[in-house]
Amino acid sequence: GAGVSQSPRYKVAKRGQDVALRCDPISGHVSLFWYQQALGQGPEFLTYFQNEAQLDKSGLPSDRFFAERPEGSVSTLKIQRTQQEDSAVYLCASSLEYGGTDTQYFGPGTRLTVL
Amino acid sequence: SQKIEQNSEALNIQEGKTATLTCNYTNYSPAYLQWYRQDPGRGPVFLLLIRENEKEKRKERLKVTFDTTLKQSLFHITASQPADSATYLCASGRGDTGRRALTFGSGTRLQVQP
Numbered sequence: 001g002a003g004v005s006q007s008p009r010y011k012v013a014k015r016g017q018d019v020a021l022r023c024d025p026i027s028g029h030v031s032l033f034w035y036q037q038a039l040g041q042g043p044e045f046l047t048y049f050q051n052e053a054q055l056d057k058s059g060l061p062s063d064r065f066f067a068e069r070p071e072g073s074v075s076t077l078k079i080q081r082t083q084q085e086d087s088a089v090y091l092c093a094s095s096l097e098y099g100g101t102d103t104q105y106f107g108p109g110t111r112l113t114v115l
Numbered sequence: 116s117q118k119i120e121q122n123s124e125a126l127n128i129q130e131g132k133t134a135t136l137t138c139n140y141t142n143y144s145p146a147y148l149q150w151y152r153q154d155p156g157r158g159p160v161f162l163l164l165i166r167e168n169e170k171e172k173r174k175e176r177l178k179v180t181f182d183t184t185l186k187q188s189l190f191h192i193t194a195s196q197p198a199d200s201a202t203y204l205c206a207s208g209r210g211d212t213g214r215r216a217l218t219f220g221s222g223t224r225l226q227v228q229p
Contacts, residue, residue, distance in 0.1 A: 004158070031215060042119075042204050042219030043159065056216060091158050095215075103149075104217065106158030 002026070004107035006092050012113045013082045021077045021110045025094030032075050033104060034067055035091040043091050049075060082114045117143045121205055121220035129228050134195045136223045138188040138205030145207035145218075148188045150179055153202045153222065162203075163190075195227045 005024045013019050025032050031050055035043035036059075045059040051072040060067070064082075069075040079086055089111050093104040120139045128134050138148065147166045151159035165172045165181045165188065172179050178191040192199050202224045206217040 033216070035219075040221065042121075042206075042221045043217075044219070045216035048215050059216065093158070103161045103164070106151075106160070108156070108158050
């Protein structure tokens with residue numbers, strides 16, 4: 001079956017531009033996560049949705065970062081006025097369960113390069 | 116703050132040998148640990164989960180242990196193959212409904228030589 005998909009796969013932005021990254025989770029998955037992965041590092045948590053509710057946004061690095069999931073399926077991560085330090089791979093993951101020790105299924109990521 | 120540490124140096128082993136990767140955590144007690152595999156240009160893929168009350172879990176050629184006294188998890192790949200070459204990530208979770216984020220280590224790159 002279809003896994004988590006993300007688009008675009010690659011994005012180059014000039015410093016100061018706004019970008020929007022899309023995530024299509026696995027159909028029926030309740031939970032959706034965004035992570036940021038710098039080169040040579042592990043993913044770092046950004047934010048978490050349960051259906052359309054954003055339950056945790058403690059990992060968002062600044063108010064330039066905004067995420068939404070208005071209908072409880074597709075999610076968009078928006079970064080305003082991009083900076084060079086925003087260059088990273090942005091990973092989206094989804095999971096079926098509400099809680100517990102559920103497995104997270106990751107998409108291929110969007111590689112953002114800010115010039 | 117919560118911290119997960121993995122050996123950042125690459126691990127090089129010969130085909131057929133057992134690879135052992137280490138994950139250490141400090142300043143907290145995770146409810147569970149997960150191990151993921153990540154290939155270049157791809158997202159992490161779930162391999163195994165072990166809960167805090169479990170000592171060992173196995174799946175085919177994979178084995179993971181969880182030692183809450185040492186605050187350490189070991190991940191073993193037996194009879195390793197060149198296809199096992201990848202970066203392996205350790206991640207911890209709290210198990211809370213409202214705090215579902217995983218905390219990842221930086222990963223250990225495994226290279227299996229034919």
